[in-house]
Amino acid sequence: MTATAYYSVCSPTDPLAVARREVRRAEYLSWRACLPDDEDGHRDWTTHAATLTASIGGTPRFIAAHLDALTTVNMLPGLRTLVEQMHHLDMFHLRKIDDALLDLPTGLREDEFFWDTLDEVLVDYLTPTRANQLLPTPGAITRKIRGVIRSLAQEEDTEEDVEDSASDSFRQYDHADGSVTTEVRLDAINAAAVEQAVRDYAAEHDCSFAQAFTALLLNNVQIKVVLNVYRAHDVPDAPGWLYPAGWLSPDCTRRAARMAATVRDMDEAATAHTGSYRPTGTIRAFVEGRDGTCRWPGCTRSAVSAQKDHRVNHRDGGPTTPANLACLCQHHHNRKSGGQAFYVLDPATGEVFWLFEDGRWVCDDAEGPLAPKQRRWVQSLAQRRARRAERARKRRAPSTSPKETAPTGPPPF
Ligand SMILES: [Zn+2]
Structure with missing residues:
Protein backbone atom coordinates (compact mmCIF):
# COMPACT_ATOMS: atom_id res chain seq x y z
CA MET A 1 0.00 0.00 0.00
CA GLN A 154 -8.97 -31.85 -0.75
CA GLU A 155 -10.37 -33.54 -3.82
CA GLU A 156 -12.30 -36.08 -1.76
CA ASP A 157 -14.02 -33.19 0.06
CA THR A 158 -14.97 -31.59 -3.24
CA GLU A 159 -16.43 -34.76 -4.67
CA GLU A 160 -18.30 -35.44 -1.44
CA ASP A 161 -19.79 -31.94 -1.60
CA VAL A 162 -21.05 -32.55 -5.14
CA GLU A 163 -22.66 -35.83 -4.09
CA ASP A 164 -24.19 -34.21 -1.02
CA SER A 165 -25.69 -31.41 -3.06
CA ALA A 166 -26.88 -33.80 -5.77
CA SER A 167 -28.77 -35.90 -3.21
CA ASP A 168 -30.95 -32.94 -2.22
CA SER A 169 -30.89 -30.79 -5.27
CA PHE A 170 -34.48 -30.14 -6.30
CA ARG A 171 -37.24 -28.48 -4.30
CA GLN A 172 -40.26 -26.28 -4.75
CA TYR A 173 -42.07 -23.93 -2.41
CA ASP A 174 -45.19 -21.87 -2.88
CA HIS A 175 -45.92 -18.21 -2.22
CA ALA A 176 -49.00 -16.34 -0.97
CA ASP A 177 -49.97 -15.31 -4.52
CA GLY A 178 -50.10 -18.96 -5.66
CA SER A 179 -46.83 -18.94 -7.61
CA VAL A 180 -44.17 -21.56 -6.95
CA THR A 181 -40.40 -21.13 -6.76
CA THR A 182 -38.44 -24.05 -8.19
CA GLU A 183 -34.92 -24.43 -6.85
CA VAL A 184 -32.37 -26.71 -8.46
CA ARG A 185 -28.82 -27.16 -7.20
CA LEU A 186 -26.39 -28.05 -9.98
CA ASP A 187 -22.65 -28.42 -10.39
CA ALA A 188 -20.78 -25.43 -11.81
CA ILE A 189 -20.64 -26.69 -15.41
CA ASN A 190 -24.30 -27.68 -15.72
CA ALA A 191 -25.33 -24.45 -13.98
CA ALA A 192 -23.32 -22.41 -16.52
CA ALA A 193 -24.89 -24.30 -19.43
CA VAL A 194 -28.43 -23.81 -18.09
CA GLU A 195 -27.81 -20.11 -17.40
CA GLN A 196 -26.53 -19.48 -20.89
CA ALA A 197 -29.29 -21.49 -22.58
CA VAL A 198 -31.90 -19.47 -20.66
CA ARG A 199 -30.19 -16.13 -21.39
CA ASP A 200 -29.77 -16.88 -25.12
CA TYR A 201 -33.34 -18.15 -25.50
CA ALA A 202 -34.75 -15.11 -23.63
CA ALA A 203 -32.75 -12.72 -25.86
CA GLU A 204 -33.79 -14.49 -29.05
CA HIS A 205 -37.49 -14.66 -28.15
CA ASP A 206 -37.65 -11.40 -26.19
CA CYS A 207 -39.14 -13.09 -23.13
CA SER A 208 -38.33 -13.27 -19.41
CA PHE A 209 -35.78 -15.72 -18.04
CA ALA A 210 -38.57 -17.63 -16.27
CA GLN A 211 -40.50 -17.97 -19.55
CA ALA A 212 -37.32 -19.05 -21.36
CA PHE A 213 -36.55 -21.64 -18.66
CA THR A 214 -40.04 -23.10 -18.91
CA ALA A 215 -40.03 -23.16 -22.72
CA LEU A 216 -36.64 -24.89 -22.80
CA LEU A 217 -37.77 -27.51 -20.33
CA LEU A 218 -41.24 -28.26 -21.69
CA ASN A 219 -41.03 -27.59 -25.43
CA ASN A 220 -38.12 -29.89 -26.23
CA VAL A 221 -36.09 -26.99 -27.68
CA GLN A 222 -32.63 -27.76 -29.04
CA ILE A 223 -30.14 -25.01 -28.19
CA LYS A 224 -26.40 -24.82 -28.67
CA VAL A 225 -24.46 -23.51 -25.68
CA VAL A 226 -20.88 -22.18 -25.81
CA LEU A 227 -19.16 -21.77 -22.44
CA ASN A 228 -15.99 -19.72 -21.90
CA VAL A 229 -13.74 -21.30 -19.29
CA TYR A 230 -10.73 -19.18 -18.33
CA ARG A 231 -7.53 -20.88 -17.24
CA ALA A 232 -3.92 -19.68 -16.95
CA HIS A 233 -1.77 -21.61 -19.44
CA ASP A 234 1.52 -20.78 -17.70
CA VAL A 235 0.64 -22.02 -14.19
CA PRO A 236 0.59 -25.77 -13.44
CA ASP A 237 -2.82 -27.07 -12.29
CA ALA A 238 -4.29 -23.57 -12.50
CA PRO A 239 -7.94 -23.41 -11.44
CA GLY A 240 -10.49 -22.73 -14.15
CA TRP A 241 -13.01 -19.91 -13.94
CA LEU A 242 -16.53 -20.20 -15.31
CA TYR A 243 -19.50 -17.84 -15.01
CA PRO A 244 -21.60 -17.87 -12.80
CA ALA A 245 -19.79 -20.06 -10.24
CA GLY A 246 -16.41 -18.30 -10.54
CA TRP A 247 -13.28 -20.27 -9.62
CA LEU A 248 -13.76 -23.99 -10.11
CA SER A 249 -12.67 -26.92 -7.96
CA PRO A 250 -9.83 -29.08 -9.38
CA ASP A 251 -12.38 -31.74 -10.37
CA CYS A 252 -14.60 -29.28 -12.26
CA THR A 253 -11.55 -27.65 -13.88
CA ARG A 254 -10.42 -31.03 -15.26
CA ARG A 255 -13.92 -31.82 -16.55
CA ALA A 256 -14.17 -28.40 -18.20
CA ALA A 257 -10.72 -28.85 -19.80
CA ARG A 258 -11.73 -32.25 -21.22
CA MET A 259 -14.88 -30.72 -22.76
CA ALA A 260 -13.10 -27.76 -24.39
CA ALA A 261 -13.50 -27.74 -28.17
CA THR A 262 -11.53 -24.55 -28.86
CA VAL A 263 -8.65 -22.88 -27.01
CA ARG A 264 -8.21 -19.13 -27.41
CA ASP A 265 -5.16 -17.18 -26.31
CA MET A 266 -6.37 -14.31 -24.13
CA ASP A 267 -2.95 -12.59 -24.16
CA GLU A 268 -3.35 -12.13 -27.90
CA ALA A 269 -7.01 -11.20 -27.47
CA ALA A 270 -5.98 -8.21 -25.30
CA THR A 271 -4.88 -6.37 -28.43
CA ALA A 272 -7.33 -7.92 -30.92
CA HIS A 273 -9.16 -5.50 -33.17
CA THR A 274 -12.04 -5.60 -35.61
CA GLY A 275 -13.24 -2.96 -38.06
CA SER A 276 -16.89 -3.70 -37.27
CA TYR A 277 -19.00 -2.21 -34.45
CA ARG A 278 -19.78 -5.62 -33.00
CA PRO A 279 -16.85 -7.17 -31.11
CA THR A 280 -15.74 -10.64 -32.21
CA GLY A 281 -16.33 -13.63 -29.90
CA THR A 282 -12.68 -13.48 -28.84
CA ILE A 283 -12.81 -9.76 -27.99
CA ARG A 284 -16.05 -10.29 -26.04
CA ALA A 285 -14.49 -13.19 -24.16
CA PHE A 286 -11.51 -11.02 -23.19
CA VAL A 287 -13.54 -8.00 -22.08
CA GLU A 288 -15.95 -10.17 -20.05
CA GLY A 289 -13.02 -12.08 -18.53
CA ARG A 290 -11.26 -8.84 -17.57
CA ASP A 291 -14.27 -6.94 -16.18
CA GLY A 292 -16.19 -9.69 -14.36
CA THR A 293 -19.14 -7.36 -13.73
CA CYS A 294 -20.67 -4.15 -15.07
CA ARG A 295 -18.00 -1.50 -14.43
CA TRP A 296 -20.34 1.15 -13.01
CA PRO A 297 -19.18 1.79 -9.43
CA GLY A 298 -20.78 -0.75 -7.11
CA CYS A 299 -22.85 -2.53 -9.81
CA THR A 300 -22.76 -6.32 -9.44
CA ARG A 301 -24.50 -7.34 -12.70
CA SER A 302 -22.41 -9.87 -14.58
CA ALA A 303 -20.15 -8.88 -17.45
CA VAL A 304 -21.56 -11.78 -19.46
CA SER A 305 -25.01 -10.21 -19.70
CA ALA A 306 -23.70 -6.62 -19.92
CA GLN A 307 -23.39 -4.52 -23.05
CA LYS A 308 -19.92 -3.85 -24.42
CA ASP A 309 -19.62 -0.07 -24.35
CA HIS A 310 -17.31 1.73 -26.79
CA ARG A 311 -15.65 4.22 -24.43
CA VAL A 312 -14.97 6.50 -27.40
CA ASN A 313 -17.99 6.07 -29.68
CA HIS A 314 -17.43 3.93 -32.76
CA ARG A 315 -18.91 6.64 -34.99
CA ASP A 316 -16.37 9.09 -33.55
CA GLY A 317 -13.49 6.83 -34.50
CA GLY A 318 -13.38 4.69 -31.32
CA PRO A 319 -11.98 1.27 -32.29
CA THR A 320 -13.57 -2.07 -31.41
CA THR A 321 -10.72 -3.38 -29.27
CA PRO A 322 -10.55 -4.33 -25.55
CA ALA A 323 -8.71 -1.07 -24.72
CA ASN A 324 -11.80 0.88 -25.85
CA LEU A 325 -14.51 -1.49 -24.56
CA ALA A 326 -15.98 -1.88 -21.07
CA CYS A 327 -18.91 -3.93 -19.77
CA LEU A 328 -21.90 -1.84 -18.70
CA CYS A 329 -25.34 -3.20 -17.90
CA GLN A 330 -28.24 -1.66 -19.85
CA HIS A 331 -29.23 0.63 -16.98
CA HIS A 332 -25.73 2.06 -16.47
CA HIS A 333 -24.97 2.18 -20.18
CA ASN A 334 -27.90 4.63 -20.42
CA ARG A 335 -26.42 6.75 -17.60
CA LYS A 336 -23.07 6.89 -19.36
CA SER A 337 -24.64 7.62 -22.76
CA GLY A 338 -26.73 10.36 -21.10
CA GLY A 339 -23.52 12.10 -20.02
CA GLN A 340 -24.03 11.79 -16.22
CA ALA A 341 -20.63 10.13 -15.96
CA PHE A 342 -17.47 9.72 -17.96
CA TYR A 343 -14.71 7.13 -17.62
CA VAL A 344 -11.14 6.43 -18.60
CA LEU A 345 -9.93 2.83 -18.91
CA ASP A 346 -6.33 1.78 -18.26
CA PRO A 347 -5.86 -1.14 -20.68
CA ALA A 348 -2.75 -2.40 -18.83
CA THR A 349 -4.47 -2.86 -15.46
CA GLY A 350 -8.15 -2.94 -16.40
CA GLU A 351 -8.81 -0.13 -13.87
CA VAL A 352 -11.61 2.26 -14.74
CA PHE A 353 -11.54 5.85 -13.46
CA TRP A 354 -15.02 7.35 -13.25
CA LEU A 355 -15.67 11.07 -13.29
CA PHE A 356 -19.15 12.32 -12.32
CA GLU A 357 -20.98 15.52 -13.19
CA ASP A 358 -20.42 17.01 -9.72
CA GLY A 359 -16.65 16.58 -10.04
CA ARG A 360 -16.37 13.48 -7.83
CA TRP A 361 -14.26 10.63 -9.12
CA VAL A 362 -13.52 7.04 -8.13
CA CYS A 363 -11.27 4.16 -9.28
CA ASP A 364 -12.92 0.80 -10.04
CA ASP A 365 -10.79 -2.37 -10.10
CA ALA A 366 -11.43 -5.10 -12.67
CA GLU A 367 -12.72 -8.27 -10.97
CA GLY A 368 -12.76 -10.89 -13.74
CA PRO A 369 -10.37 -13.86 -14.00
CA LEU A 370 -8.16 -11.98 -16.51
CA ALA A 371 -7.69 -8.93 -14.26
CA PRO A 372 -4.01 -8.57 -13.27
CA LYS A 373 -4.71 -9.03 -9.55
CA GLN A 374 -6.58 -12.28 -10.21
CA ARG A 375 -3.69 -13.53 -12.35
CA ARG A 376 -1.31 -12.69 -9.51
CA TRP A 377 -3.51 -14.67 -7.14
CA VAL A 378 -3.45 -17.75 -9.42
CA GLN A 379 0.35 -17.61 -9.57
CA SER A 380 0.72 -17.27 -5.81
CA LEU A 381 -1.80 -20.09 -5.40
CA ALA A 382 0.49 -22.43 -7.36
CA GLN A 383 3.39 -21.46 -5.07
CA ARG A 384 1.26 -22.07 -1.96
CA ARG A 385 0.17 -25.46 -3.20
CA ALA A 386 3.81 -26.39 -3.79
CA ARG A 387 4.66 -25.28 -0.22
CA ARG A 388 1.77 -27.29 1.16
CA ALA A 389 2.79 -30.42 -0.79
CA GLU A 390 6.32 -29.99 0.53
CA ARG A 391 5.03 -29.74 4.14
CA ALA A 392 2.89 -32.86 3.64
CA ARG A 393 5.83 -34.72 2.11
CA LYS A 394 8.01 -33.83 5.11
CA ARG A 395 5.30 -35.01 7.52
CA ARG A 396 4.97 -38.32 5.69
CA ALA A 397 8.73 -38.87 5.35
CA PRO A 398 10.15 -41.54 7.74
CA SER A 399 12.53 -40.23 10.39
CA THR A 400 15.78 -39.42 8.68
CA SER A 401 18.90 -41.45 9.24
CA PRO A 402 21.95 -39.85 10.89
CA LYS A 403 23.67 -39.96 7.52
CA GLU A 404 20.96 -37.82 5.90
CA THR A 405 21.00 -35.25 8.68
CA ALA A 406 24.77 -34.88 8.67
CA PRO A 407 25.71 -31.26 8.03
CA THR A 408 26.65 -30.62 4.44
CA GLY A 409 28.28 -27.20 4.86
CA PRO A 410 31.91 -26.57 5.70
CA PRO A 411 33.16 -28.04 9.03
CA PRO A 412 32.77 -25.65 12.02
CA PHE A 413 36.54 -25.18 12.47
ZN1 LIG B 1 -24.53 -1.81 -14.01
Missing part, protein backbone atom coordinates in the same frame (compact mmCIF):
# COMPACT_ATOMS: atom_id res chain seq x y z
CA THR A 2 1.37 3.42 -0.88
CA ALA A 3 0.83 6.56 1.22
CA THR A 4 -1.68 7.86 -1.30
CA ALA A 5 -3.65 4.62 -1.62
CA TYR A 6 -7.01 4.53 0.14
CA TYR A 7 -10.53 3.27 -0.40
CA SER A 8 -13.10 5.92 -1.28
CA VAL A 9 -15.02 4.96 1.88
CA CYS A 10 -11.97 6.15 3.85
CA SER A 11 -11.37 9.31 1.81
CA PRO A 12 -9.90 11.98 4.10
CA THR A 13 -11.37 14.77 1.97
CA ASP A 14 -14.96 13.50 1.74
CA PRO A 15 -16.90 14.61 4.86
CA LEU A 16 -19.49 11.84 4.42
CA ALA A 17 -16.78 9.19 4.16
CA VAL A 18 -15.05 10.60 7.27
CA ALA A 19 -18.32 10.50 9.24
CA ARG A 20 -19.19 6.97 8.13
CA ARG A 21 -15.71 5.71 8.94
CA GLU A 22 -16.22 6.94 12.51
CA VAL A 23 -19.54 5.08 12.65
CA ARG A 24 -17.89 1.87 11.42
CA ARG A 25 -15.08 2.25 13.94
CA ALA A 26 -17.48 2.83 16.85
CA GLU A 27 -19.65 -0.10 15.81
CA TYR A 28 -16.69 -2.42 15.43
CA LEU A 29 -15.29 -1.47 18.84
CA SER A 30 -18.66 -1.81 20.56
CA TRP A 31 -19.13 -5.33 19.16
CA ARG A 32 -15.60 -6.19 20.16
CA ALA A 33 -16.45 -5.10 23.71
CA CYS A 34 -19.31 -7.65 23.62
CA LEU A 35 -16.99 -10.54 22.79
CA PRO A 36 -16.19 -12.61 25.88
CA ASP A 37 -12.49 -12.26 26.61
CA ASP A 38 -10.31 -15.29 27.28
CA GLU A 39 -10.99 -15.36 31.01
CA ASP A 40 -14.71 -15.26 30.32
CA GLY A 41 -14.52 -17.78 27.46
CA HIS A 42 -16.11 -20.46 29.67
CA ARG A 43 -19.06 -18.20 30.54
CA ASP A 44 -22.46 -19.62 29.80
CA TRP A 45 -23.51 -18.38 26.35
CA THR A 46 -27.24 -18.12 27.17
CA THR A 47 -26.55 -15.85 30.13
CA HIS A 48 -24.03 -13.84 28.17
CA ALA A 49 -26.48 -13.29 25.27
CA ALA A 50 -29.25 -12.30 27.73
CA THR A 51 -27.09 -9.62 29.37
CA LEU A 52 -26.06 -8.33 25.95
CA THR A 53 -29.69 -8.19 24.81
CA ALA A 54 -30.41 -6.02 27.84
CA SER A 55 -27.51 -3.68 27.03
CA ILE A 56 -27.69 -3.35 23.27
CA GLY A 57 -31.04 -4.77 22.14
CA GLY A 58 -31.41 -7.31 19.36
CA THR A 59 -32.14 -11.02 19.52
CA PRO A 60 -29.56 -13.56 20.67
CA ARG A 61 -29.35 -14.70 17.04
CA PHE A 62 -28.52 -11.17 15.84
CA ILE A 63 -25.91 -10.84 18.56
CA ALA A 64 -24.43 -14.27 17.80
CA ALA A 65 -24.06 -13.40 14.10
CA HIS A 66 -21.93 -10.36 14.97
CA LEU A 67 -19.84 -12.16 17.58
CA ASP A 68 -19.28 -15.10 15.23
CA ALA A 69 -18.03 -12.65 12.60
CA LEU A 70 -15.48 -11.25 15.06
CA THR A 71 -14.43 -14.74 16.15
CA THR A 72 -13.70 -15.48 12.50
CA VAL A 73 -11.73 -12.22 12.20
CA ASN A 74 -9.68 -13.42 15.19
CA MET A 75 -8.67 -16.47 13.10
CA LEU A 76 -7.30 -14.05 10.48
CA PRO A 77 -4.74 -11.89 12.34
CA GLY A 78 -3.52 -10.01 9.25
CA LEU A 79 -7.06 -9.05 8.29
CA ARG A 80 -7.82 -8.02 11.88
CA THR A 81 -4.84 -5.66 11.96
CA LEU A 82 -5.86 -4.19 8.60
CA VAL A 83 -9.49 -3.64 9.69
CA GLU A 84 -8.41 -2.03 12.96
CA GLN A 85 -6.02 0.30 11.12
CA MET A 86 -8.33 1.36 8.31
CA HIS A 87 -11.90 0.66 9.48
CA HIS A 88 -12.86 0.22 5.85
CA LEU A 89 -15.00 -2.89 6.39
CA ASP A 90 -18.27 -2.54 8.29
CA MET A 91 -19.90 -5.31 10.32
CA PHE A 92 -21.98 -6.32 7.28
CA HIS A 93 -18.79 -7.07 5.31
CA LEU A 94 -17.35 -8.97 8.28
CA ARG A 95 -20.54 -11.02 8.63
CA LYS A 96 -20.40 -11.84 4.91
CA ILE A 97 -16.82 -13.09 5.35
CA ASP A 98 -18.06 -15.34 8.18
CA ASP A 99 -21.05 -16.50 6.08
CA ALA A 100 -18.75 -17.44 3.17
CA LEU A 101 -16.94 -19.80 5.54
CA LEU A 102 -20.10 -21.50 6.86
CA ASP A 103 -19.95 -24.54 4.60
CA LEU A 104 -16.20 -24.93 4.84
CA PRO A 105 -15.22 -28.58 4.30
CA THR A 106 -14.24 -30.20 7.61
CA GLY A 107 -10.71 -30.91 6.42
CA LEU A 108 -10.06 -27.21 5.85
CA ARG A 109 -11.59 -25.93 9.09
CA GLU A 110 -8.83 -27.63 11.06
CA ASP A 111 -6.13 -26.81 8.51
CA GLU A 112 -3.73 -24.13 9.71
CA PHE A 113 -2.37 -23.77 6.18
CA PHE A 114 -5.84 -22.85 4.91
CA TRP A 115 -6.26 -20.07 7.50
CA ASP A 116 -2.76 -18.69 6.82
CA THR A 117 -3.49 -18.69 3.09
CA LEU A 118 -6.91 -17.11 3.45
CA ASP A 119 -5.47 -14.41 5.71
CA GLU A 120 -2.74 -13.58 3.16
CA VAL A 121 -5.22 -13.53 0.28
CA LEU A 122 -7.73 -11.29 2.10
CA VAL A 123 -5.04 -8.84 3.26
CA ASP A 124 -3.78 -8.55 -0.31
CA TYR A 125 -7.32 -8.26 -1.71
CA LEU A 126 -8.55 -5.72 0.84
CA THR A 127 -5.52 -3.41 0.82
CA PRO A 128 -5.99 -0.40 -1.47
CA THR A 129 -3.45 0.20 -4.24
CA ARG A 130 -4.80 3.47 -5.62
CA ALA A 131 -6.23 6.74 -4.37
CA ASN A 132 -10.02 6.76 -4.04
CA GLN A 133 -10.39 3.08 -4.92
CA LEU A 134 -13.79 1.41 -4.65
CA LEU A 135 -14.08 -1.12 -1.83
CA PRO A 136 -14.81 -4.65 -3.15
CA THR A 137 -18.49 -5.52 -2.71
CA PRO A 138 -19.51 -8.20 -0.17
CA GLY A 139 -20.35 -10.44 -3.15
CA ALA A 140 -16.85 -10.04 -4.62
CA ILE A 141 -15.27 -10.84 -1.23
CA THR A 142 -17.47 -13.95 -0.95
CA ARG A 143 -16.36 -15.10 -4.42
CA LYS A 144 -12.72 -14.53 -3.44
CA ILE A 145 -13.12 -16.68 -0.32
CA ARG A 146 -14.92 -19.43 -2.23
CA GLY A 147 -12.08 -19.42 -4.77
CA VAL A 148 -9.56 -20.05 -1.98
CA ILE A 149 -11.75 -22.82 -0.48
CA ARG A 150 -12.26 -24.59 -3.81
CA SER A 151 -8.63 -24.36 -4.79
CA LEU A 152 -7.35 -25.76 -1.49
CA ALA A 153 -10.12 -28.26 -0.63
